[in-house]
Amino acid sequence: MTEFINRNRRHLTWALYALVAVLILLFVGDQLAGKRAARVVQTLISGVLVGGVYGLVALGIVVINKASGVFNFAHGWMMVVGGMIFWSFFTVSEISVPGALLLSTATMLMIMSTVSWRTLREGRNPLITVGGIVLLTALMTVGGIEFQWLHALAGTFAGAILTGLAVERFAIRPLIGQPLFTAVLMTLAVAEVLHGVTQIAWGTVELNLPIFVDPHTNSRFRPIRLDAFRDLLDGVAIVRVELIIAFVLAIIAFAGFIVFFRYTSVGLAMRATSEDQQLAQSVGLRVRVILAITWAVAAFLASIAGVLQGGAVGLSLNISYVALRVFPAVLLGGLESIAGALIGGIIIGIVEQFGTLLNSSEQVGTNLAPYLVLMLVLIIRPDGLFGEKRIERI
Amino acid sequence: MANIHPAGVFDTTYEQDMSVDRTARDKLWKNLAFVALLLVPLASVSGPLELGWISDQYVGLIARISIFVIAVQGLNILVGYTGQISLGHAAFMAIGAYGSAIMARELGFSFWTALPASALLTGAIGLLFGLPSLRVKGFYLAMATLAAQFIIPWVLRYPLEDLTGGPRPLSVPAPIIGPFVAYADDELTDGEPFAFQAGDPYFVDVISLELTDATAYTVVELVNPAGDVLPYGDVSMTVSRDSAGNITRLTYIASKAGEYQAVVRAEAGGSFKAVVRRSKALSFATDIAMYYIIVPLAVLLMFLARNIIRTRTGRAFVSVRDNDLAAELLGINVFGYKLRAFFLSAVYAGIAGCLLAFERNSLSLYAFELDISIEMLAMLIIGGAGFPLGAMFGVTFIRILQEAFIPFLRPWLADFLPQLFPFVDAVNITSAINPIVFGGALIIFLALEPRGIAHRWEVLKAAWKLRPYAY
Incomplete structure (x- = not known):
């Protein structure tokens, strides 16, 4: 018996997985049997759409993990910071010049001093710094309410870069040489600090971020009704336009990152660093600078995701919980896989929406289903769908 | 960090090397700290000695x-x-x-x-x-x-x-030891109030109300010293039920000082037999x-x-x-x-x-x-x-x-x-x-x-x- 099990362990394991999968399918199918096809299709579509934004959030976590091996627990709060800064520049009609000046000065000083504070004094660097400050301040303030999109984008860009660089500089960089566990704990500490700071600055009330509005009526879009499939689906499936726009923008951001990652020299350097830090250092790459850039890029991705999520479902501190739901997506896709981030995000989005469909009163979709998936992934395939197998040596 | 001993103290046996308290002084400090920790409530304002230092x-x-x-x-x-x-x-x-x-x-x-x-x-x-x-x-x-x-x-x-x-x-009810001193059993009839006293916060009254043949009844009017009808917050109440869902026993533990009163009334058509058992218990409510x-x-x-x-x-x-x-x-x-x-x-x-x-x-x-x-x-x-x-x-x-x-x-x-x-x-x-x-x-x-x-x-x-x- 034992011999039989040992010899056929692989097949038996797969048979067990198949059995579990069939049971889950039967259970879900049974639960869904009472629902109309239109509801199921609607849930599937909104799951994919929600999952697009989740994929973007997961991408930010994967990028940092690839580059430095640190799993970023503060990503959710970076989303909140980005979304809140966007809100401040987007909805406030009069942007205070000192405020904008402060933000752009801090950002430029942070960017220019990434290597060390000494470089600020060298060559043309002072000129570049001042020029950058003036440019950013101008982008943030000039033109009044007409240019609110420009202000908001410039402000979010500066704020995200500042957050990412500051976190890297003051929290992660002092830990070089320490075990990775310490760095992971440090991101938890950073999450707490960002939590407090955002709560002081913007409060706990849900803010209205009217970015996805119909330009003609200046109000929220009317949901699309799939009337054409009425007979086929036994009802009308409804799709929210905000989710579609958020999904498309998230995919564009995703594609933009991939282009940046594959076809620019900085992206090449980032890939080299994530392959092997020592090797990258020995061929002359500045690993420290590249790690800082990675954090800035991740913070920028988090900001975009925060804005999209805030525009689609409402902006409040609760957005940070989205990142907690994305952790299962990251593990499902694989910690090192960029494509896996998107696929994992979409799967978690679908799971979440179906959870809500099956049982909307008990928060099954948001508070339970993603974490059950997480447990399953950890037990069955800890490396995720596309992650690297870890080989360890003593 | 290796164990550091004062000059002149050397480990000569394995037991000495493994000991938690190597010297008598180590032991003394630890015991003193423990005793001091235990004395803190005694020196507090509402402690039994009423010292009011802490x-x-x-x-x-x-x-x-x-x-x-x-x-x-x-x-x-x-x-x-x-x-x-x-x-x-x-x-x-x-x-x-x-x-x-x-x-x-x-x-x-x-x-x-x-x-x-x-x-x-x-x-x-x-x-x-x-x-x-x-x-x-x-x-x-x-x-x-x-x-x-x-x-x-x-x-x-x-x-x-x-x-x-x-x-x-x-x-959550407060932890008690007991009840161990039973001092009165009363028969109770429908609508008759029964009074109980709570005084000492440490040595409390436990009122256990055992109901037999209960069909339909309601417990009303648990009254505190000021005459207010109580929510059950001041008095902790534990309910036991039989398999049919009827209450068989109610236990009240009053931790706030004063005179309480409770009345059990049967609803229309219902009846019950009740015995009130009064006893004392050591309470840890404070x-x-x-x-x-x-x-x-x-x-x-x-x-x-x-x-x-x-x-x-x-x-x-x-x-x-x-x-x-x-x-x-x-x-x-x-x-x-x-x-x-x-x-x-x-x-x-x-x-x-x-x-x-x-x-x-x-x-x-x-x-x-x-x-x-x-x-x-x-x-x-x-x-x-x-x-x-x-x-x-x-x-x-x-x-x-x-x-x-x-x-x-x-x-x-x-x-x-x-x-x-x-x-x-x-x-x-x-x-x-x-x-x-x-x-x-x-x-x-x-x-x-x-x-x-x-x-x-x-x-x-x-x-x-x-x-x-x-x-």
Whole structure:
């Protein structure tokens, strides 16, 4: 018996997985049997759409993990910071010049001093710094309410870069040489600090971020009704336009990152660093600078995701919980896989929406289903769908 | 850090080398500290001696610190000794707290049986969530415990809502010893009031109302000394029912002094026979009485954790932490020891949760959220992971920050920040200052002293013993 099990362990394991999968399918199918096809299709579509934004959030976590091996627990709060800064520049009609000046000065000083504070004094660097400050301040303030999109984008860009660089500089960089566990704990500490700071600055009330509005009526879009499939689906499936726009923008951001990652020299350097830090250092790459850039890029991705999520479902501190739901997506896709981030995000989005469909009163979709998936992934395939197998040596 | 002895003290036997207290002076200091800790409530304002040297709030504060010391010590066994990160410790505390509360409310367990029972229950569930450690480790395991942190409160909140009350607070009876002095049995007729007295907060009346042949009745008008009809908050009430759902016994324990009155009336068409049994019991409803349960237990559990690392099991834990592959090659059953660490850690969390429930007399799921798990992890890191005293230092440090430093900082910030930044609302500062101070403390400790306060304490102790020489 034992011999039989040992010899056929692989097949038996797969048979067990198949059995579990069939049971889950039967259970879900049974639960869904009472629902109309239109509801199921609607849930599937909104799951994919929600999952697009989740994929973007997961991408930010994967990028940092690839580059430095640190799993970023503060990503959710970076989303909140980005979304809140966007809100401040987007909805406030009069942007205070000192405020904008402060933000752009801090950002430029942070960017220019990434290597060390000494470089600020060298060559043309002072000129570049001042020029950058003036440019950013101008982008943030000039033109009044007409240019609110420009202000908001410039402000979010500066704020995200500042957050990412500051976190890297003051929290992660002092830990070089320490075990990775310490760095992971440090991101938890950073999450707490960002939590407090955002709560002081913007409060706990849900803010209205009217970015996805119909330009003609200046109000929220009317949901699309799939009337054409009425007979086929036994009802009308409804799709929210905000989710579609958020999904498309998230995919564009995703594609933009991939282009940046594959076809620019900085992206090449980032890939080299994530392959092997020592090797990258020995061929002359500045690993420290590249790690800082990675954090800035991740913070920028988090900001975009925060804005999209805030525009689609409402902006409040609760957005940070989205990142907690994305952790299962990251593990499902694989910690090192960029494509896996998107696929994992979409799967978690679908799971979440179906959870809500099956049982909307008990928060099954948001508070339970993603974490059950997480447990399953950890037990069955800890490396995720596309992650690297870890080989360890003593 | 190696054991540093004063000049002239040499280890000549193995027992001496392994001893916790090498010199008589070590032992004396520890015993003195323990006795001083036990004397704190006696010197407090409302203590039995009425000395009034120490404010009452410190008694409750030390008790709450001790509860968290137990919980964080459990985390220390898992994180500090065995090297497995847990982000779900608060959820395990929730199991201990709700488990013991439900045992006491629904199953008629006393505190003394609910404490070990809920600790074992928590340990079993801890084992369940330790199972992924067979395949994953380190950060992946942290993810599994993160899942526990969400799944357990969800289960407590929705499927078990009938037992736990869901998001509403759940009241917990105070622990008692007894009842052991029965002094009166009365027959009770329909509508006749029965009075009972509560005076001493430590030696309370227990009124047990045994109902037989009850068909349909209602209990009305439990009246307090001022004549108000009571909600059941001042008086703890335990209800036992038979299989048909009829009440067979009601137990009242009044802890606030005064004269109470209760009336049982049968509803139309109903009838019952009732016997009132009056007796006395030792109650632990007050902070001072709870102190004498919590603090000795905390000291005992600290002592146990201190000794675990001196055993075979403890050495196996440490070897799993330092290098699990090497440990496996040495013949240590890595998975087994990880599970043992999970079990022990969850048992500590369960005890802490149970004590928390009975100390507060009221439970709410909001006390066991992810933030609390992170806070406990931070307390451990700040105190010193892997040091037996780390839990104590960490919890005390964070609590001092929260109770002394933040109230001092808050009015100043509420005054200053809105002037500097006009968009800041002073209302938000109150709740936001806690995560900032606490995250800031963690950042500072991780960057400057990742080994925590306990390491500094060891250095200090060595320097004291070696004075006036440095080595």
